[in-house]
Amino acid sequence: IMALQENGMSTKNQPNILVTGSTGGVGSIAIQLLSKIGYNNIFALVRKDHQVDIAKSLGAADVIFANELGELKKPLNKQKYDFVLDTVGGDVASVIIPQISYGGSMSMCGNAGGIKLTTTVLPFILRGINLLGIDSVNVPINKRKVIWYEIANEWNISQTTLVNEITLDTLPEKIEAIKNGQHLGRTIIKY
Ligand SMILES: NC(=O)c1ccc[n+]([C@@H]2O[C@H](COP(=O)([O-])OP(=O)(O)OC[C@H]3O[C@@H](n4cnc5c(N)ncnc54)[C@H](OP(=O)(O)O)[C@@H]3O)[C@@H](O)[C@H]2O)c1
Known part of the structure; x- marks a missing residue:
């Protein structure tokens, strides 16, 4: 979020912000932080119906289903998102890059979705977009x-973070849930 703000993201103009992996550990916290900071136009990328209400309860204005992102056919596509906080990479990030606004x-x-990135120079040289490694x-x-300091003060979301605590003996069930895409937020293992 700080990196995006250093590159122009501001509550003053309420940009369209897309968060991928939105119900995962990083994505869910990102949405909550963005909402707490005062961003209103947060879009959450989801894959499953049960994630819709969760993403909205975290602070997303609306959801985008991953299969609605379209295919990676053109190097430049309709400009939809001013800023993107990507946790998925792979094909998901590749198909979003041509949709980032000027x-x-x-x-x-x-x-989470792969290490390969497929792109061209066009979004960078024709739209001046930036990829920020974190x-x-x-x-x-x-x-x-x-x-x-920010997280302890202005950005404090500790009361609402999606965290659940388990013991080691229930770990296999959690791992299955992650593999099946049924896991939400962060899980802490009490050892
Ligand atoms: N750079 C760093 O310092 C740093 C720090 C922390 C984490 N990470 C990385 O950030 C990523 C996310 O971490 P996390 O803890 O949030 O993981 P996580 O809790 O497992 O969440 C991953 C999220 O990505 C979604 N996802 C996975 N594959 C996808 C695909 N092909 N298309 C669309 N959505 C997909 C998952 O959706 P489903 O629930 O539907 O499966 C889930 O919402 C990981 O790769 C992790 O290694 C990096």
Whole structure:
């Protein structure tokens, strides 16, 4: 979110923001944070019917089903999203890049849907869009402190985060749920 804001995303003009993997651990928190910050036009990419109400309860204005994204046929497509927070990568990210509006940006932090990215230079050289790589593992401590401060104050969503706690013996059921796309939010294993 900070990377996108550094590249022009602002509540002042209420841009259209797409969050992929929206009911997953990263995506669900991203939607809640965006909503808490004051963004209204958040679109959540979902795959299943039961994810619709969840995404909306997190703060999404509407949902887009992954199969509605269309196919990757043209290097440039109708401009729909000003900013994209992508956690899925692969074909999903590839098909979204041609739909990013002029001057928009996409942050990429995940590969839940694959590591391969298929694109052309055209969205970059004709629409001036940006791809922003996000790593959370080796972020310098100074930047972490800024982020932690925000999360502890203005961006505090700790009361509403989708978290459930399990013990080790129920872990196989959770893993099955993840594999079947039935898992929501974050699961903490109490050891
Ligand atoms: N860069 C970093 O520092 C950093 C930090 C944390 C996480 N990550 C990465 O970010 C990604 C997301 O992490 P997470 O913890 O949020 O994972 P997660 O809880 O498993 O959520 C993944 C989400 O992606 C969706 N998804 C998976 N494959 C998809 C596809 N082909 N098309 C559309 N949606 C798809 C899932 O939908 P269903 O529920 O329908 O399956 C789910 O909503 C992972 O790749 C993780 O490794 C990176």
